[in-house]
Amino acid sequence: MTEPLVLRQQEGPVLRLTLNDPGRANALSGAMIQALTAAFAEAALTSAVRVIVLAAAGKVFCAGHDLEELRSTEDPAAHEALFGRCSELMMAIVTSPKPVIARVQGAAVAAGCQLVASCDLAYAGETARFAVSGINLGLFCSTPAVALSRSVGRKTALDMLLTGRFVSAGEAADAGLINRAVPGADLDLTVDQAAQAIAGKAPDAIALGKGLFSRQIEMTLPQAYALASATMAENLGFASARSGIDSFLRR
Numbered sequence: 410m411t412e413p414l415v416l417r418q419q420e421g422p423v424l425r426l427t428l429n430d431p432g433r434a435n436a437l438s439g440a441m442i443q444a445l446t447a448a449f450a451e452a453a454l455t456s457a458v459r460v461i462v463l464a465a466a467g468k469v470f471c472a473g474h475d476l477e478e479l480r481s482t483e484d485p486a487a488h489e490a491l492f493g494r495c496s497e498l499m500m501a502i503v504t505s506p507k508p509v510i511a512r513v514q515g516a517a518v519a520a521g522c523q524l525v526a527s528c529d530l531a532y533a534g535e536t537a538r539f540a541v542s543g544i545n546l547g548l549f550c551s552t553p554a555v556a557l558s559r560s561v562g563r564k565t566a567l568d569m570l571l572t573g574r575f576v577s578a579g580e581a582a583d584a585g586l587i588n589r590a591v592p593g594a595d596l597d598l599t600v601d602q603a604a605q606a607i608a609g610k611a612p613d614a615i616a617l618g619k620g621l622f623s624r625q626i627e628m629t630l631p632q633a634y635a636l637a638s639a640t641m642a643e644n645l646g647f648a649s650a651r652s653g654i655d656s657f658l659r660r
Contacts, residue, residue: 412429414430414444414445415429415444416429421608422457422459422608423459423461423601423604424455424460424461424462426445426448426449426452426464427464428441428463428464428465428466428470431465431467431469432467433475434471435469435471436472436473436475436476436478437473437474437475437495437520437521438474439478439494442491442494442495442498443494446494446497446498446501449498449501449505449509453505453507458507459507459612460509460604460608461507461508461509462509462604463502463511463512463524463528464512464514465512465515468516470513470514470517470524470525470537471517471518471520471521471524472518472521473518473520473523473543473553474491474519479491492552495520496552499524499527499555502524502528503527504620505619506616506620508529508615509528509529509530510529510531510532511525511528512532512596513525513537513587514533514537514596515536516537516538516539516540517533517537518539518540519550520552522540522553522586523550523552523553523556525586526553526556526557526559526560526561526586527556529619530603531587532587532588532590532596533578533582533589533596534592535591535593536578537581537590538575538577539575539586539587540569540574540575541553541554541570542573542574542575543573544570544571545573549570553570554566557570559626560585561584561586562585577590588603611650613647613649621636621640624636
């Protein structure tokens with residue numbers, strides 16, 4: 410029996426989703442996109458899940474789109490539909506009420522780099538590498554550019570997009586694409602510590618805050634403060650916030 414493209418393992422409040430097509434470098438085929446989208450949709454509705462860790466089997470985190478699949482048809486409508494479904498996956502990660510942490514053990518390329526950039530947090534082994542290298546094949550990474558340009562500065566994003574060069578995990582951390590590069594032996598511990606720290610917080614406040622963060626960052630400053638003020642007022646009405654503040658005041 411063929412193994413699923415996405416493995417699911419839940420330990421307490423942390424759900425690990427693992428890309429499980431190492432023989433094809435965990436490429437984002439149509440089937441992989443569908444499996445991931447379904448997994449994130451289910452996790453978003455599962456109250457027992459507070460944090461999602463996105464990992465990958467094998468040496469490569471994700472090599473991007475399945476190039477053989479892309480070249481299997483000349484139909485522009487089919488290509489646009491595939492990229493549309495991939496974009497919906499990336500937006501599902503951003504809009505998920507559960508924080509998503511990327512655990513990057515190897516290369517994340519093109520749409521694989523987009524996947525990392527779409528996650529809320531990302532930690533990588535020191536030997537991991539990142540690239541949006543479609544331009545090397547004559548294909549500008551337009552959809553990965555959307556997530557990348559929202560994670561790093563414009564000049565860094567364009568440097569990667571126009572040259573197609575690989576950047577090290579250390580450079581990716583300096584640019585803000587990932588949170589930290591750590592020795593491979595420390596990667597699981599680093600990811601677990603971040604996941605457990607988040608899982609220990611009030612899930613309603615986490616979901617509210619994550620949604621606010623994504624929306625306000627695209628707004629003007631007055632709009633962002635107006636939304637943030639309304640969100641803070643809403644958050645103060647949560648039982649978890651009232652209880653937490655009361656406990657603090659009783660110290």
